[in-house]
Amino acid sequence: MENQEWLAQAFETQRPHLQAVGYRLLGSKAEANDAVQEAWLRLHRSDTSNVPNLGGWLTTTVARISLNMLRSRKLHREESLEAFTFESDISSSHVIDPEQEAELSDSIGVALLVILETLTPAERLAFVLHDIFAVPFEEIAPIVERSEVATRQLASRARRRIRGGASVQDAELTANREVVDAFLAASRAGNFEALLALLDPDVVYRTDARVGSEKEIRGAVAVAKQLTRRAQEVQPILVNGSVGIVVAPPGQQLLVSQLTITGGKIAQINVISDPTRLSQLHLSVLSE
Structure with missing residues (x-):
């Protein structure tokens, strides 16, 4: 005993x-x-x-x-x-x-x-x-x-x-990382004006069929409202060699967002949640 x-x-x-x-x-x-x-x-x-x-x-x-x-x-x-x-x-x-x-x-x-x-x-x-x-x-x-x-x-x-892309030293990658970091910081702080400043006025937000929200949202104001809902559960990540975002709300479906950034603003966000599509992405950790 x-x-x-x-x-x-x-x-x-x-x-x-x-x-x-x-x-x-x-x-x-x-x-x-x-x-x-x-x-x-x-x-x-x-x-x-x-x-x-x-x-x-x-x-x-x-x-x-x-x-x-x-x-x-x-x-x-x-x-x-x-x-x-x-x-x-x-x-x-x-x-x-x-x-x-x-x-x-x-x-x-x-x-x-x-x-x-x-x-x-x-x-x-x-x-x-x-x-x-x-x-x-x-x-x-x-x-x-x-x-x-x-x-x-x-x-x-x-x-x-x-860590496949963690050591990539590229001016465009660095600049895009700064845009994403600023966007996430503004999201977490609830700074709506700062969010809008980082989004292209005609930004397009698209999701695949597995996400339980609208498949396409257009315009900076509408997209900013959509993204602030997930502000606390997002992290930057490297997706196919470009800066993207991973969204993992506790107990909910995993999402990975591919971003298109032009002129220092986010112009397009493609959200992927389908497991087959996710398995085809090359993901790696971003270094500081």
């Missing part, structure tokens, strides 16, 4: 970290909770007397469960992407160095979760465990059933896709 009580207490100590691992692997709080609960059941049934690092054992278990869940998903299944709310309780053995942390600072959150959806399950697991939680490749390799060298390659491919 005392041993079971000790295991329960140890598990609760690890729970926030395990939830963070599960969420970044699965992109769903509900599924992350399911993975963590399954890990507890396995812990309860297992002989852990010879386990030197219970936290590492639990992390590996949640990763294996999450990988199986990723593999079982139907191709292009539509998912609700929720805003990240878990607090990672990561022990010193999982802390990444300051340089890595700086590189990843713009990756943690909705933008990263959106891009992770485009990776294979093995790529996603290798990147998340190594680059975010600093799990050694030698521990990840058995989970993905690859050699250590092949596992490093998985993470490298994922890293290139995630």
Whole structure:
């Protein structure tokens, strides 16, 4: 009985970290909770007397469960992407160095979760465990059933896709990023006049058939009213090499917006929510 009580207490100590691992692997709080609960059941049934690092054992278990869940998903299944709310309780053995942390600072959150959806399950697991939680490749390799060298390659491919356009230094890209950042700042502040100043008077806002709003809206005033409704759930992202926006309201449908910017003003916004179309976009994280 005392041993079971000790295991329960140890598990609760690890729970926030395990939830963070599960969420970044699965992109769903509900599924992350399911993975963590399954890990507890396995812990309860297992002989852990010879386990030197219970936290590492639990992390590996949640990763294996999450990988199986990723593999079982139907191709292009539509998912609700929720805003990240878990607090990672990561022990010193999982802390990444300051340089890595700086590189990843713009990756943690909705933008990263959106891009992770485009990776294979093995790529996603290798990147998340190594680059975010600093799990050694030698521990990840058995989970993905690859050699250590092949596992490093998985993470490298994922890293290139995630940060594919992050280092692009282009004057037009920089200028467009400034327009988008100013637009999002004005949206969040509720500065309607500033919004109008950043929209072309004849701006066109189009959505695909899966979005539950008007398919086409024209004019700066009408478009500004439409976009301020989502101001708190939007983030800039690189879409097919150009600055765009990802919209992920908690518990609602994921949207990615492709923007056309001319003369320092947003002239066209094409909103995409269809999973098949989303899977065909090349998305990457924008650097600061």
